[in-house]
Amino acid sequence: MGHGWQGTVLKLMRGKDFTFTVRSVERVSERLHRLSFTDGGMLTATGVHPTMWVRLWFPHGGKPHQRAYTLVDPDASAGTFTMDFILHEGVASDWARAARVGDTIEATVQGSAFTVPAPPPSRLLVVGDPASRPAIDSLLAALPATPATVWYETAHTADTDHPPQGGSAAREVIRVERREGGAQLVETVREALPPRWDENAYLWIACDTATTRTLAGFARKELGVPRDRLHALGYWRAA
Numbered sequence: 413m414g415h416g417w418q419g420t421v422l423k424l425m426r427g428k429d430f431t432f433t434v435r436s437v438e439r440v441s442e443r444l445h446r447l448s449f450t451d452g453g454m455l456t457a458t459g460v461h462p463t464m465w466v467r468l469w470f471p472h473g474g475k476p477h478q479r480a481y482t483l484v485d486p487d488a489s490a491g492t493f494t495m496d497f498i499l500h501e502g503v504a505s506d507w508a509r510a511a512r513v514g515d516t517i518e519a520t521v522q523g524s525a526f527t528v529p530a531p532p533p534s535r536l537l538v539v540g541d542p543a544s545r546p547a548i549d550s551l552l553a554a555l556p557a558t559p560a561t562v563w564y565e566t567a568h569t570a571d572t573d574h575p576p577q578g579g580s581a582a583r584e585v586i587r588v589e590r591r592e593g594g595a596q597l598v599e600t601v602r603e604a605l606p607p608r609w610d611e612n613a614y615l616w617i618a619c620d621t622a623t624t625r626t627l628a629g630f631a632r633k634e635l636g637v638p639r640d641r642l643h644a645l646g647y648w649r650a651a
Contacts, residue, residue: 427522430454434515443570445497445508455488462554463526463547469518472503479504482546498542528554533614536560539601539627542571543647544618551616552578565590565597565619593650594623601627609635621646
């Protein structure tokens with residue numbers, strides 16, 4: 413399957429292509445579907461970092477359709493990892509539902525980059541949702557001794573079945589119901605963040621693109637969060 417103009421652009425940006433093979437299928441819950449893959453040599457070639465994600469290319473009427481997914485428990489020595497799919501209407505979810513052991517899917521690695529802050533933060537402040545929950549788990553595991561507060565936006569009651577977790581330090585998970593296209597989350601987080609920024613804290617934001625942009629702008633312009641103490645990336649676009 414060709415990747416169209418998007419694939420061409422990613423190639424120009426030095427994206428690397430690989431083919432993944434499904435090695436196991438598990439329906440974790442009504443909304444959560446988990447697939448395990450062999451990596452086609454990717455992890456040896458690229459290395460592994462916390463919150464690492466790749467672009468998957470899904471067949472869709474003969475046209476390329478790409479979506480990004482976070483690697484869960486990547487094992488470079490074994491060349492394996494898993495991915496969690498939140499099931500809803502859409503090409504990616506349809507593919508995941510139908511996937512069987514031995515099926516393959518093409519992937520491109522480009523754009524994923526994250527380095528654990530140095531020195532480690534005294535506190536971790538996280539804003540996310542089920543789409544970024546695997547990345548949040550990876551982040552918490554990478555900073556196991558750092559206390560964390562997570563504002564976790566949910567749109568369905570089943571989304572609370574698998575809250576963010578990882579590491580041994582205290583993790584406070586504050587559930588925020590999705591309302592008004594993310595406005596409730598924005599208001600909740602704005603009110604909760606300290607008016608005087610602690611220079612030793614770290615803020616990580618990954619929810620829908622509009623909400624992420626709004627909260628990142630607030631953190632930079634109104635709280636004065638330094639660039640090296642803030643990571644913000646939109647994980648999906650609201651319809």
